[in-house]
Amino acid sequence: MDEIDRSIVNTLQVGFPLTENPYADVAAQLGIDESELLNRLTRLLDEKILTRFGPMYDAQKIGGAFSLVAVQVPEKSFDKVTEVVNSYPEVAHNYQRDHDFNMWYVLATETPVQIDEVNRDIEKRTGLKVLNMPKLEEYFIGLQLQV
């Protein structure tokens, strides 16, 4: 990552305009041309320095639901359980963490009832108990990490 990559990451974390020619507008702001911005953005995504780029939808406001789910997975079956959990399109993120509860996944579903359906299905397929921890209240979201 060079200076230009850093400025792209910092700028695009904050936001992206709804203008006719947004890449050209952001590129001008960064002092590069549109094709360079597009090439670099494509590479940052390919190299997984950025994991996504686009509108962040609030699932709850489009009638869906989010939940964080914790599972205690035995080490020996970790890969197998990962495969099962990741196979659901409703699983948006999944992280391994250093703890007895070593798997934490985020569900984003179209309807609230699907949260329970997916969790029950995962319990059935893995034989493990999952703890559903939907947010009850949100206090802050959206820190940007400067590089």
Added chain:
Amino acid sequence: MNSVTVQQASGQGQDMNLDELDRKIIHATQSGLPLASRPYDMIARRIGITGDEVRQRMLNMQQQGIIRRIAAVPNHYALGYKGNGMTVWNVPDERISELGPLVGALDFVSHCYHRPRYLPDWPYNLFAMVHAHDREQALLLVDKIADLLGEADRGHDVLFSCRILKKTGMRLFT
């Protein structure tokens, strides 16, 4: 007409209507914006409306909070943030609405939520994500939160992520 009416979770009493075109825009953009010049025109052609209409509808959705923002999501690890800890706290339920915003306002906390306990396995009800360059630095941040909470901290833990198993973002209307 297939239309979804959504009650706002925050209870502001306003219903939001998403019509078929909004849903098509969501479907066309939820995995990302096209990486090409005039991306909104490109989405518009797929849906069969004008670029102006796509932008106007996305602006409306942004104003209603349906779109939180249009932005890039970084991989914390790739940016050198290797101490990514989910800190979890057991605080008295009657004080959480007062304490949650204080923790959320700290400049190293990216997300802060009240979530349910599962006794006896899981006593923690306040979650705050902290990001630092390494675990040692992250633990200093945990101490800062503990200082802030004082005697309301009835126990806490920090869970470091050691591997991203999946990170695709949500896929609705698929």
